[in-house]
Amino acid sequence: MDKNTQAKIREGLLKKKESLQTMLSSFATKDPNLKGDWDSKYPRVPEGGLEEAAGEVEEYSTSLPIEHNLETQLQDVDNALGKIEQGNYGACESCGMQIEEERLIVSPGARFCVMCSGKQG
Ligand SMILES: [Zn+2]
Structure with a gap:
């Protein structure tokens, strides 16, 4: 980023x-x-x-x-x-991968990448 x-x-x-x-x-x-x-x-x-x-x-x-x-x-x-x-900033708290920039722009407080937040429900 x-x-x-x-x-x-x-x-x-x-x-x-x-x-x-x-x-x-x-x-x-x-x-x-x-x-x-x-x-x-x-x-x-x-x-x-x-x-x-x-x-x-x-x-x-x-x-x-x-x-x-x-x-x-x-x-x-x-x-x-x-x-x-x-x-x-921007690293997934679960897997450590960089969270997609578009995702961060839409929800800047996002703590997990799309994959991990899917797992969390
Ligand atoms: Zn992740």
Whole structure:
């Protein structure tokens, strides 16, 4: 992969990281003790009574899978950025082969080549 392509991918990753962090921070707090871990804000005890509480809980339970999904995406982005820093970006984490450039452009956080991600389902 040439340097220009990698620089573009890196730029895209940084932007994605920023927007993921913004989204996460809207309903989760970053765990200061655990790198890369975010905790959903617990529903506060409402003043309006039980009906409102039910709404809060529902909101909390629907935000959990979203939080997890964003967290996973953020970890992939961080992971890819780390590999760019180390100079081994684009290598499949399973077989070590170079991941296809088109695949990396479409999903810069890809960790496995097409063959290995097929095996992983
Ligand atoms: Zn592979």
